[in-house]
Amino acid sequence: MSKKSNLPQPTDAELEILQILWEAGPSTVRFVNGRLNEQQEKEIGYTTTLKLMQIMTEKKLLSRNTETRTHVYLAEAVQEVTQKALLKKFVDAAFQGSATSLVMQALGNHQTSQEELDEIKALIEKIEKG
Amino acid sequence: MSKKSNLPQPTDAELEILQILWEAGPSTVRFVNGRLNEQQEKEIGYTTTLKLMQIMTEKKLLSRNTETRTHVYLAEAVQEVTQKALLKKFVDAAFQGSATSLVMQALGNHQTSQEELDEIKALIEKIEKG
């Protein structure tokens, strides 16, 4: 029996940081702050990003290596698990729990390439098989 | 040129109220408050719900008929439009903009009936044709 000890859900700002760490792997505060400011219009201060990452470390969303002067942060929250939890909450909140209507909206709105459609069809087949 | 005057995005608590109005149609505060308390564990006070609905009216998410003593509230935010906007924000925030990986997660996690799968397949075909 392993305690899964569910992680708290990240806030919006925290999620942005997680995305960066998921994509880039373990990183310093400066790196993350740089990435945030690439993507955004308004500058975010270095200490703002630092504070958030410290809070996230307290919440166990991140961990860090403090051996070197420049701390290196690592995402503890696993991407798939986090996304799954957020998705469930979102489906309930915005689509009254109907994953299907969410899927229909998502497919309808965005333009989806043939490759992606094939992926989805393959998944559907897999589900249908059992 | 019709001004679409984008509505502000509802907060979580506001979205719960919208869901109820979308489903039930124009309703009084007491009705909405009752519904909220059916679905939830912790009691939400009448004036709490009232205040939220008043704020939402200011934001134009709702409108109300004040002719009778008991005001009747109506959802101004259209369900599909609101869902679409929320979905876009969510896909960006949690799935780095990839609607497809969201769809894959959604289909993978939830158990989806054959009817629903058929619906989705039909939509995919339609997309592939057009």
Place this chain on the structure above:
DNA sequence: TTGCGTTTACGAAATATTTCGTATATCATT
């Protein structure tokens, strides 16, 4: 018309989230 139950109005408290100012520590270079 008086009183009771219900409603809305208003403002503020409680909470959560985001941002930043300032102090302090560390390292590398001189």
Place this chain on the structure above:
DNA sequence: AATGATATACGAAATATTTCGTAAACGCAA
């Protein structure tokens, strides 16, 4: 060891969101 550049720590301000207490207004029944 002193200096400058860069790092973290801490606390608090700014903002957004949620909740509620209290008062005033209304309508109905006695």
